[in-house]
Amino acid sequence: MTITTERDTYAAALAASDRLDALIDANAAQDRTRFRMLTGDRPTGPLHIGHYLASLRNRVRLQDRRVETFVVIADYQVLTDRDSVGRIGANVHGLVLDYLAAGLDPTRTTIFTHSAVPALNQLMLPFLALVTDAELRRNPTVKDELALSGGRPLSGLLLTYPVHQAADILFCHARVVPVGRDQLPHLELTRAIARRFNTRYATGQRVFAEPEALLGDVPLLMGLDGTKMSKSKGNVINLRDTADETAARIRMARTDSELRVTYEPRRRPEVANLLTIAALFRGESPALLAEAIGDGGARRLKQVVTEAVNEGLAGHRARLAELARDPGHVTQVLREGNARAVALAEQTLSTVRAVMGMGH
Numbered sequence: 001m002t003i004t005t006e007r008d009t010y011a012a013a014l015a016a017s018d019r020l021d022a023l024i025d026a027n028a029a030q031d032r033t034r035f036r037m038l039t040g041d042r043p044t045g046p047l048h049i050g051h052y053l054a055s056l057r058n059r060v061r062l063q064d065r066r067v068e069t070f071v072v073i074a075d076y077q078v079l080t081d082r083d084s085v086g087r088i089g090a091n092v093h094g095l096v097l098d099y100l101a102a103g104l105d106p107t108r109t110t111i112f113t114h115s116a117v118p119a120l121n122q123l124m125l126p127f128l129a130l131v132t133d134a135e136l137r138r139n140p141t142v143k144d145e146l147a148l149s150g151g152r153p154l155s156g157l158l159l160t161y162p163v164h165q166a167a168d169i170l171f172c173h174a175r176v177v178p179v180g181r182d183q184l185p186h187l188e189l190t191r192a193i194a195r196r197f198n199t200r201y202a203t204g205q206r207v208f209a210e211p212e213a214l215l216g217d218v219p220l221l222m223g224l225d226g227t228k229m230s231k232s233k234g235n236v237i238n239l240r241d242t243a244d245e246t247a248a249r250i251r252m253a254r255t256d257s258e259l260r261v262t263y264e265p266r267r268r269p270e271v272a273n274l275l276t277i278a279a280l281f282r283g284e285s286p287a288l289l290a291e292a293i294g295d296g297g298a299r300r301l302k303q304v305v306t307e308a309v310n311e312g313l314a315g316h317r318a319r320l321a322e323l324a325r326d327p328g329h330v331t332q333v334l335r336e337g338n339a340r341a342v343a344l345a346e347q348t349l350s351t352v353r354a355v356m357g358m359g360h
């Protein structure tokens with residue numbers, strides 16, 4: 001008997017992701033839509049360097065590799081773990097600014113909010129009928145978020161948001177979904193929904209293809225205090241922070257009492273995390289960077305990290321300042337992105353209704 005562990009599954013997912021990555025380059029010149037990509041963020045606050053290094057940069061690279069790109073601002077998803085949407089308008093605006101500053105180009109990338117796309121949301125109804133409550137309840141992200149919610153009752157939206165996410169992905173027939181390890185179960189569910197839709201409602205026609213995960217190669221980054229990065233803990237550097245704010249935050253970062261800087265992720269996680277951040281911005285290896293700093297100690301380490309982050313983000317921040325001068329531009333980008341998403345979602349919904357015999 002073979003026992004498949006989460007690690008085996010992850011190794012297989014990584015191998016599949018590498019194959020997909022190679023195919024993207026081989027294909028890009030011929031057909032931009034074949035590897036259409038969708039990913040997204042919840043508009044809960046400013047993006048930080050963790051988002052930038054682990055996902056935003058990669059989206060821009062994929063766009064520039066001629067992959068047709070969709071980015072959903074998941075505004076309804078904000079309600080899965082909080083009672084109100086908060087400053088949602090400002091948060092959506094801020095996200096679009098960061099996307100544009102990072103290099104997402106609205107003529108090649110469709111940026112939209114899912115609340116503006118009714119047909120996308122309607123897909124959730126037939127999709128909900130294709131999953132069981134047991135499947136939803138054992139989803140690890142739903143479980144984790146429930147655990148973090150401090151004993152609040154489980155809302156229907158939290159339980160079903162992986163299905164909503166499937167609608168985000170399938171409405172535009174995305175084939176590639178860049179995700180972190182934690183989102184793999186969502187993608188499995190999306191694949192199951194695509195398969196079940198085809199067999200149960202479409203007599204085997206391939207209305208939906210199964211999307212594939214593209215896994216990032218950036219290790220999990222910690223906040224400056226050595227714990228999980230979190231906006232509410234204030235242990236992050238936001239992309240929009242000034243160079244001085246960045247320096248001040250890094251000065252307060254936690255290190256340890258050893259004089260010499262070495263790269264030992266297990267034994268010295270805080271120092272290793274700072275090295276990794278600097279190394280990712282500089283495109284170097286953290287171990288070599290540690291050797292170069294050596295006896296310079298924590299003081300020198302923090303200088304190096306501050307320079308790396310500020311230099312790495314200088315262009316982004318200059319573009320943010322430039323974009324902020326024309327708030328109407330963001331509104332325009334969203335309006336156009338939403339219109340494109342609406343057109344596509346209506347097409348998909350009309351196919352769905354037709355194959356289900358509801359197309360009158």
Ligand code: TRP
Binds near residue numbers: 042
């Ligand atoms: N759940 C994702 C997050 O919290 C955001 C998201 C919404 C998403 N819809 C998506 C990601 C579809 C990938 C595909 O970051």
